[in-house]
Amino acid sequence: MRSATLFGYQLALDAGVVLREQRLKSRLGMLVKLVDDRGEGWGEIAPLPQFSVETPELAQMQAAKWLERWCAGEQPPDSPLPSVAFGISCALAELEGQLPAEGCWQSATLCSGDPDALFERLQNQSAPLAKMKVGLYEAVRDGMQVNLLLEALPDLTLRLDANRSWTLEKALQFARYISNELRGRIAFIEEPCRTVAESMAFARQTGIAIAWDESLRDDATLLSAQQGVRAVVIKPTLTGSIQKVQQQVAAAQRLGLTPVISSALESSLGLTQLARLAQQLTPGTVPGLDTLSLMQKQLLRHWPGSTLPLSGKEELQCLWQQ
Numbered sequence: 265m266r267s268a269t270l271f272g273y274q275l276a277l278d279a280g281v282v283l284r285e286q287r288l289k290s291r292l293g294m295l296v297k298l299v300d301d302r303g304e305g306w307g308e309i310a311p312l313p314q315f316s317v318e319t320p321e322l323a324q325m326q327a328a329k330w331l332e333r334w335c336a337g338e339q340p341p342d343s344p345l346p347s348v349a350f351g352i353s354c355a356l357a358e359l360e361g362q363l364p365a366e367g368c369w370q371s372a373t374l375c376s377g378d379p380d381a382l383f384e385r386l387q388n389q390s391a392p393l394a395k396m397k398v399g400l401y402e403a404v405r406d407g408m409q410v411n412l413l414l415e416a417l418p419d420l421t422l423r424l425d426a427n428r429s430w431t432l433e434k435a436l437q438f439a440r441y442i443s444n445e446l447r448g449r450i451a452f453i454e455e456p457c458r459t460v461a462e463s464m465a466f467a468r469q470t471g472i473a474i475a476w477d478e479s480l481r482d483d484a485t486l487l488s489a490q491q492g493v494r495a496v497v498i499k500p501t502l503t504g505s506i507q508k509v510q511q512q513v514a515a516a517q518r519l520g521l522t523p524v525i526s527s528a529l530e531s532s533l534g535l536t537q538l539a540r541l542a543q544q545l546t547p548g549t550v551p552g553l554d555t556l557s558l559m560q561k562q563l564l565r566h567w568p569g570s571t572l573p574l575s576g577k578e579e580l581q582c583l584w585q586q
């Protein structure tokens with residue numbers, strides 16, 4: 265006998281969470297629970313506004329349809345909606361015992377909030393790795409800040425993310441403030457420029473490695489070896505089923521690119537599953553999952569070491585059940 269439930273959740277986000285110039289006050293998403301004689305499996309379906317192509321309404325409808333067929337004994341194909349396919353594939357993987365219990369709990373420390381607290385956190389890490397958003401203010405200011413941070417912490421490696429905000433000229437202005445000997449400690453900068461061509465020119469001209477994130481989802485042919493491209497950021501909620509993520513990871517590895525499994529602001533339930541997936545698919549690469557601290561609560565599952573309060577099923581709203 266199979267049964268399934270689709271829940272809705274809403275979690276408050278910190279005041280500072282800005283996505284593509286728009287403030288996001290709370291994260292809305294769904295959790296799916298599958299039950300059969302083997303036990304239960306959970307997954308998270310949380311389309312991200314301004315990033316996901318599907319609306320939450322469509323995702324809910326498609327998820328309910330998939331679950332209905334599954335409960336009737338079918339093996340429905342993956343949903344074409346990435347968030348639905350991802351969440352359901354996680355629930356199935358748990359049910360089948362395919363997702364390892366152990367996760368990669370280490371993440372690139374997201375630079376946000378109090379700079380002194382950040383500095384202290386990084387100082388206490390043995391091989392400090394941080395991720396910093398750039399491109400929100402003046403390019404010159406970003407350049408000076410990155411240079412300062414790299415100078416102050418000689419063991420620090422930095423990942424940067426400009427979310428396509430610069431013209432080539434602005435991006436070069438940024439790079440001018442970072443001395444040549446420090447550039448090697450920038451593991452990569454995600455999406456420095458407005459266009460793919462400008463980003464590639466930036467990498468060639470500065471020697472700073474780049475990574476594709478949003479461009480890869482717009483154009484899958486970018487999964488190819490190009491000069492100056494070091495990594496690809498894979499956000500499973502925006503990509504699709506675990507199997508599809510696995511294929512992208514393998515394709516990247518064949519090309520010598522580093523696949524970095526990353527968050528799309530999932531709750532602690534989804535984030536812990538992403539950490540487990542990262543442990544399975546990309547051991548040895550630190551994933552980009554340090555987004556739990558943007559929320560005030562954890563949901564159902566505890567992220568090791570997090571001190572945020574854990575909320576239970578009382579926070580969930582039942583949307584569909586069979």
Ligand SMILES: O=C(O)CCC(=O)c1ccccc1C(=O)O
Binds near residue numbers: 315395553
């Ligand atoms: O990738 C990470 O390390 C953290 C997650 C992150 O930056 C992000 C989270 C949600 C939406 C977009 C982005 C982004 O990469 O720009």
Ligand SMILES: [Mg+2]
Binds near residue numbers: 425427454477478497
């Ligand atoms: Mg990014």
